[in-house]
Amino acid sequence: MNTLHQSFSVRFTYDVYFSDRLFESTNPTLLDFLQKHHSEGFRKKLLFILDEGVTTAHPELPDQIKTYFSRVSIVDLIPDLIVIPGGEGSKNDPLLVDQLVEAVDRYGIDRHSYVVAVGGGSVLDLVGYVAAISHRGIRHLRIPTTVLSQNDSGIGVKNGVNYRGKKNFLGSFAPPTAVFNDAHFLATLDDRDWRSGMSEAIKVALIKDQAFFVWLEDNAEKLAARDLEAMQYLVHRCAELHLNHIASGDPFEMGSSRPLDFGHWSAHKLEQLTDFEVRHGEAVAIGIALDSVYSQRMGWLSEADTNRILNLERILGFSLFHPALDGDGVLKGLNEFREHLGGRLTIMLLKAIGKGVEVHEMDPNRIREAIGILKENETQPV
Missing domain, CATH: 1.20.1090.10 (Dehydroquinate synthase-like - alpha domain)
Structure with missing residues (x-):
């Protein structure tokens, strides 16, 4: 009997940036990253998904994001910033998965564009899972906003949602393209x-x-x-x-x-x-x-x-x-x-x-x- 054998390895690399007030116009961290990954003649889209708890604590954040990217000419920001409930409930709601996959489709987010998650670990897990199953894998950026997500879940390679009451029953291993830890978000945590x-x-x-x-x-x-x-x-x-x-x-x-x-x-x-x-x-x-x-x-x-x-x-x-x-x-x-x-x-x-x-x-x-x-x-x- 003939046997075919296959063996290959895939290298994953990503950086975790530590910054403060990421979306201030004078902060170059995000812009430097985007310029580093820019391909001449090819424009990437950014779809932001925001944790509702973060926008409640930082109501100015959506406008800050839009202002920041209004000065960035090498990417296209999807103007509809999607706000979803945070906390573990977001991982218990299968309708949220459908909603976010539909948004990826509606806005034409391809495998070279970015889904950007801003929030606590549950929102990052959910968005990372959506990115992993859409088009067999879309690049995703994480901007963790809690201690737990900045020091643990948000900087790892796991994504997932809960299913039938079981923690992370559905999920994927899909490393982020980059992680941006912004210390300013920690100051407003309860x-x-x-x-x-x-x-x-x-x-x-x-x-x-x-x-x-x-x-x-x-x-x-x-x-x-x-x-x-x-x-x-x-x-x-x-x-x-x-x-x-x-x-x-x-x-x-x-x-x-x-x-x-x-x-x-x-x-x-x-x-x-x-x-x-x-x-x-x-x-x-x-x-x-x-x-x-x-x-x-x-x-x-x-x-x-x-x-x-x-x-x-x-x-x-x-x-x-x-x-x-x-x-x-x-x-x-x-x-x-x-x-x-x-x-x-x-x-x-x-x-x-x-x-x-x-x-x-x-x-x-x-x-x-x-x-x-x-x-x-x-x-x-x-």
């Missing part, structure tokens, strides 16, 4: 969104960088008090660690190892159990606490390190327990996480701060025990 994204920094520090965890401890009071300079460092370092991880191993997650999902198996289920009233970063903070206590009860993580983790989360303002953890509903998240990974359960736990260990099973009774400890000590150290 306290929950300011805090929420910091859980991903704790997560990546715990599994990747002990020194970064120490920095978080040393600067926790500043971060809790909304010190923008401290937050900018957190965002930059967290993004750097995430990007390094993506480049170093399995960027499209063909295997079952997903260390960056530390604390996430229960977080995804907690979001679902609360009808997404608990935000992703808040759920991740609880998931980190749960898996840290579980690691301690397994004899891997010291009591001192466990206390450091829980105390840091409390200083930053996180609650470490939610009533939805009562009962066995959250345990179903283990099987759903296994399905999402592709058959074999792989969970990241902790041996020490900065040192993770992968396991392929978790003891339900120990999970219940860890939940009980978090419930009992919700307002005091373990």
